[in-house]
């Protein structure tokens with residue numbers, strides 16, 4: 001009698017490497033001269049393209065930027081969103097999809113973002129999802145977007161539970177950084193951008209911190225901003241790994257962000273992203289001290305440099321420990337009732353939590369004690 005054949009099983013795997021490269025160009029006055037920078041050469045002329053910007057940046061820069069894209073023979077439709085963090089939502093995203101499809105974008109279209117981190121995240125997420133991925137070019141105009149958000153693969157929307165909960169990993173093909181546009185950025189937003197640069201300095205380069213300290217009362221000077229952009233872009237690119245999910249680089253890029261995102265979200269927009277990250281980094285320093293990882297001088301340096309440039313350093317008293325924990329729970333690295341964060345041993349030297357992980361697992365108790373220490377010590381440290 002014929003035996004039934006054994007069930008056929010297949011064990012195999014394949015690697016899908018889409019090999020995307022991001023070219024970064026830092027060019028003073030580059031935004032008015034996109035046609036001569038060569039970045040538009042590889043973009044299809046027979047497709048229609050989109051440009052997303054916000055209301056403030058529209059008034060300042062949309063016209064000359066559009067003109068420089070159109071000079072290269074491209075057809076671009078611009079969409080303007082409100083200049084506030086609440087534009088990073090599913091509702092606005094859905095409206096952008098509708099508009100993009102009505103306009104007739106296709107697989108070879110490109111989404112340009114012109115603005116701060118809000119616009120780069122929104123446009124980046126849109127580009128990553130339309131037809132499962134179309135072209136993306138970032139034209140960042142805030143310091144924070146020039147030194148951080150536009151260079152990252154991470155594209156995101158916020159949700160009612162917390163920040164950046166819907167998102168994708170999707171690199172831009174080109175980022176054009178024009179430090180000249182920083183002249184219209186107000187001092188509060190310059191400080192916010194500096195928070196992310198200081199994050200890289202704390203984790204990677206103590207000399208950059210000296211440079212910032214020596215200019216702390218001249219933050220708006222064009223030479224300082226241009227040098228800050230150049231040095232920060234280099235530090236950030238050093239942290240952009242080949243693998244989208246590399247733990248070592250992620251713990252640097254996300255330094256201070258678990259608590260920072262919670263503080264930003266709970267403030268309902270009163271505390272800006274860079275300010276919240278400054279507070280979050282001080283809490284990370286306190287966590288490191290409590291866990292025996294971070295030395296006292298390093299903790300002190302956090303408070304000293306961040307307060308010298310006018311950034312906040314303490315968690316607001318009106319945010320309860322329980323509320324902060326409930327938001328930290330939605331941090332993307334949170335697992336099994338513990339938060340996960342990078343910590344520093346000393347300036348420029350991140351610790352290593354275990355043989356497998358660069359970050360450290362943080363219990364609720366440690367986090368609460370660190371926030372209490374931050375409120376107590378932060379107020380006592382005057383510089």
Ligand SMILES: NC(=O)c1ccc[n+]([C@@H]2O[C@H](COP(=O)([O-])OP(=O)(O)OC[C@H]3O[C@@H](n4cnc5c(N)ncnc54)[C@H](O)[C@@H]3O)[C@@H](O)[C@H]2O)c1
Nearest residue numbers: 056083116117118141142144145149152154181184185273
């Ligand atoms: N994906 C990432 O890796 C990453 C990293 C850092 C921050 N982010 C995100 O970036 C956002 C914060 O970015 P942001 O601080 O740029 O905020 P933003 O985009 O909201 O811009 C802040 C303000 O600056 C204005 N602005 C921008 N450029 C200007 C210019 N040249 N002159 C005058 N005004 C200008 C904008 O209109 C806005 O009012 C947050 O949503 C944050 O989550 C993402």
